[in-house]
Amino acid sequence: MKVICTEKSQILATRLARAQKTTVVDVKYSRFPDGELYLVAGELDDETVMVSSVVDNDALVQLLLLIDACENSDIRLVIPYMGYARQDRQDRKGEPLSARAVARAISRGVSECITVNIHEPDVLRFFNAPARNISLARDIGAYIKTLNLTNPLILAPDDGALAFAEQVASAGEWEFDHLEKTRLSGEQVTMAPKALSAASRPVVIVDDIISTGGTIATAAGMLSAQGATDVYAACVHGVLTGGAYVRLIEAGVRDVICSDTIERGCSRVSAADQIANALQTRSNR
Known part of the structure; x- marks a missing residue:
């Protein structure tokens, strides 16, 4: 098993890798002149723990690209912070249920999803893979x-x-x-x-x-x-x-x-140990 992450979850990913006594896969990130994102992942293992907080739209696209890049590995997706999770209801006709749209998109091609203190646990039902929430x-x-x-x-x-x-x-x-x-x-x-x-x-x-x-x-x-x-x-x-x-x-x-879960100067508490504990078991529907 190896750990891999998107660009804005590097600190938590390295802490998790230490807790799991494994390594973090190197990923090269870049951007095309027209603004499109691009990445290249290093050598993977049969099982990959993917750590990605969806803190903005670039992080969301990076996650989708990284899932595709790792398609030949068993991906266990950890979403420390899930943007769009608070958009969990439709108040008027024509509105998207954004939490559902994002959950469906990022859970395709993964074997399970782990969230951390997701704002509304009912969002877990929108994932296309077994999903569970842990608390800090x-x-x-x-x-x-x-x-x-x-x-x-x-x-x-x-x-x-x-x-x-x-x-x-x-x-x-x-x-x-x-x-x-x-x-x-x-x-x-x-x-x-x-x-x-x-x-x-x-x-x-x-x-x-x-x-x-x-x-x-x-x-x-x-x-x-x-x-x-x-x-x-x-x-x-x-x-x-x-x-x-x-x-x-x-x-x-x-x-x-x-x-x-969102890397800040005031981040004094790490989610790494709780995530490592959660990874010891597998999610079930």
Whole structure:
């Protein structure tokens, strides 16, 4: 077995290869003058673990090309971050179900698919190969333990992320809650933990994805005003679009923590060990 990856998943791929005690196949990437992508993969094995986060359209095309280049090997596809996965429903006639379109495209020619904290697990049914999802919630929790925070409150940004917050909190047997919005007037809204107090303790706001960071940035200021000693933000997928990292730090967030499913300067947690564990078994429909 060898590991191979697309261009924007190189760090995670090398960490996974170390965990698997194998090597990473060299891939040469280039672009034609008209903008079309091109790649050449090195020597493959009978079994190939392909690591590719779909972080943008180029990454998606690279993945499709790499799957085709490896067609003579048994491909086990690992998708640490799957772009388009949040487009999982059709709100009006004529709209594509984009998560389905992408899942179908990237699962042709592979024997199984492994995703990491996919935003909506129901998307797995769209893959043309057996698919399963793994979680880094406890790994995020393990990293938070290294911060040596005293009595931290693990806080989800909404009730939809409460289960994720609970999993993170279980790593340290910490209290957890979710933010609740209260409208004070036509324009004024406040946010606070639904049941627990943030006063005189550090707060870690956790979610599977941080995209624009707007909600967390707003909440950080309010939590500080409510007496939180520090506010941290932690997630699996640090999309951090539109200046989100700066927005969070300027809003008073002490640190932003994410994993290497999307490779960032603040990627403190690796998905490599969880993926290696998942690869020990095969997916079934």
